[in-house]
Amino acid sequence: MFSRGDYVNLAIGLSVAFCAISAPARADEGMLRVYMDHARIIKLDRPVAKVIIGNSAVADATVADAKTIVLTGRSFGTTNIVLLDIDGNAIVDERILVSIDEGNTVRVFRATDRTVLSCTPNCEQHATRAAAAAAAN
Numbered sequence: 001m002f003s004r005g006d007y008v009n010l011a012i013g014l015s016v017a018f019c020a021i022s023a024p025a026r027a028d029e030g031m032l033r034v035y036m037d038h039a040r041i042i043k044l045d046r047p048v049a050k051v052i053i054g055n056s057a058v059a060d061a062t063v064a065d066a067k068t069i070v071l072t073g074r075s076f077g078t079t080n081i082v083l084l085d086i087d088g089n090a091i092v093d094e095r096i097l098v099s100i101d102e103g104n105t106v107r108v109f110r111a112t113d114r115t116v117l118s119c120t121p122n123c124e125q126h127a128t129r130a131a132a133a134a135a136a137n
Contacts, residue, residue, distance in 0.1 A: 055079040073098035
């Protein structure tokens with residue numbers, strides 16, 4: 001799929017990018033962050049009676065027990081989660097950001113197409129922007 005020259009150019013670009021990394025943006029403060037295809041545990045101080053996810057295509061929630069919710073990232077994007085107690089009062093009302101675990105990924109840009117490779121330990125295609133746009137149409 002990719003030639004050796006593509007990987008060499010990518011390695012050079014990554015070296016430059018790592019040297020230029022600054023502090024992460026604070027745009028997602030106040031959001032629950034979960035990686036795609038990963039789970040996150042939410043512990044509650046009182047029992048939950050109802051779980052509401054804004055967009056179940058982005059994230060999913062499972063009740064493990066009355067005070068434990070397992071939040072799973074399903075697709076890239078943002079949504080929200082609302083957890084209600086038995087009286088209908090909100091225990092949690094938070095936005096969720098689902099993203100890729102950036103620690104072991106490489107992004108390849110070609111004109112307007114973007115490919116994300118997940119490299120743990122071998123690089124495999126993780127997501128493609130052009131394919132996602134075509135699937136949406």
